[in-house]
């Protein structure tokens with residue numbers, strides 16, 4: 074019996090409802106595979122912010138630094154500006170723990186209807202750079218309140234940062250169908266994106282069995298709609314990866330199912346696992362949130378913790394429920410509760 | 414009889430094939446409305462670059478500065494890096510002539526199949542900021558070839574720049590269904606995007622009859638797929654507008670039909686009209702390019718030149734051909750030639 078110490082941060086809104094569902098699934102699959110979990114739960118959230126003026130305590134990162142993984146529900150509430158809630162919790166964890174890979178698998182399960190014709194065979198992973206790029210603290214405001222007012226923001230791409238995310242994408246593609254699509258915009262964003270292209274292309278030379286295509290983000294978004302089944306691994310910057318993962322999940326008909334993993338491949342810090350859906354204040358508290366996003370996320374965590382068989386079992390269970398039962402939460406057109 | 418002087422830049426690839434189709438339509442509709450066109454044609458293109466090492470002559474901008482409008486086919490060829498061809502022609506025209514509005518209407522014509530279920534009622538305009546933002550010359554490379562190499566790029570948003578594009582969007586929405594969606598990413602891009610949001614929200618106060626919603630670009634791209642008919646006017650930065658216009662055109666099933674106008678609303682410089690599709694080297698020279706993008710673009714030009722009736726007639730002709738005849742170029746699943 075192996076025990077993993079998990080830092081559990083249910084967070085806001087439906088995060089409170091989907092994380093218990095995920096931990097029940099983890100108990101069940103763990104029992105079959107000799108894995109147990111010990112949870113430390115943290116109340117870090119917008120609710121905490123309202124009381125204590127901080128999303129997490131000053132030593133928050135130290136408190137979870139030695140856990141094996143962080144499992145997070147959702148962060149965000151209309152009462153707190155998004156950039157406050159996110160830069161007070163999610164983004165510091167991603168950055169301080171060097172979780173430079175944001176992994177978002179997307180596929181169309183049998184029994185889930187995609188809004189896009191021909192999306193049925195879609196099966197891809199978005200590999201998003203997660204700690205640098207367009208999400209940057211460098212910049213600010215000039216001339217506040219005057220006619221000449223302006224805001225500037227620096228995108229920062231480092232060689233090491235682009236190399237390691239490209240490396241991750243090529244390795245992953247090598248274990249899948251051997252194809253990487255790199256999102257770029259080197260025709261418009263003329264300093265950082267040509268650099269991205271150059272470093273990705275150099276890295277491709279080390280992976281002769283993997284093919285690489287670069288596509289401009291505008292055309293790529295169009296192709297995701299027009300020919301979603303053609304993609305295997307899509308690698309993109311922090312911003313482009315963010316856009317592509319939401320878009321591909323929508324095309325697959327499964328925003329409520331989509332999982333994500335914020336991975337520190339070197340394992341010198343814990344990785345963090347969170348469903349793609351947000352806190353969804355509109356349905357929070359009603360018990361109708363789709364737990365499959367959090368459950369699939371738990372499977373990614375199992376895989377990362379060294380239990381690929383248990384992870385595969387959870388994924389199969391998700392596929393089975395969707396393919397063979399009518400149980401669906403309202404986001405998928407059903408009437409089931411989160412608990413069901 | 415009024416005569417307009419048009420600078421005609423067919424450009425590369427299928428640009429050479431679709432601009433003649435557009436000018437034939439302009440002749441025909443002009444004859445019925447007492448409008449004539451005198452064209453000065455310019456060979457500015459990647460082909461010119463190959464011979465003369467420049468996309469256009471050094472005094473190129475001066476040569477077209479006094480025309481009433483610029484009609485452009487397409488720019489780009491695999492032999493010339495995109496950032497060279499675009500920053501050598503398209504982008505200098507947009508910027509020097511202060512064409513700060515890039516207007517891209519998207520709708521689903523009867524007889525055109527959208528790849529997305531429920532897109533039939535889609536009818537929107539993307540209003541893209543066209544001269545500042547993420548497409549910036551500020552930035553560069555540090556430590557070239559070394560481990561510490563990095564590239565930085567500054568996004569620059571000015572108060573005047575955001576105000577005038579927001580103003581344009583709200584006015585346009587006032588003449589349409591009264592709804593503006595503003596693309597943002599203020600949760601991730603924490604300096605420029607909160608500024609964008611702030612200036613757009615201030616501007617909204619002057620338009621009490623128009624409603625404003627802001628959506629993060631990731632969620633917005635998802636909603637374009639999930640509920641395309643909900644949008645009226647979408648306003649976005651240079652990059653977000655670029656992404657959204659290709660994506661919305663794809664959702665409408667009509668990349669080959671989509672038009673665009675680069676507008677200088679003050680009319681102190683000519684505006685430029687270009688179809689959204691590129692030079693399409695793969696089909697260039699075969700006479701099968703869809704001319705409807707260029708023809709609809711010509712309608713936008715007519716409208717800008719003060720002939721809304723003639724413009725509406727061209728748009729109706731496009732709708733009629735698609736709704737009542739089987740004539741389709743291959744991109745729409747037919748076998749017609751450009752000329753047909």
Ligand SMILES: CC(C)[C@H](C(=O)O)[C@@H](O)C(=O)O
Pocket residue numbers: 260261291499655
């Ligand atoms: C070619 C490129 C620079 C251009 C842009 O991004 O502006 C194109 O995508 C467009 O939309 O006109």
Ligand SMILES: CC(C)[C@H](C(=O)O)[C@@H](O)C(=O)O
Pocket residue numbers: 159315600601631
């Ligand atoms: C909430 C936001 C900052 C975040 C992001 O853009 O990274 C979210 O969209 C995500 O994808 O996890």
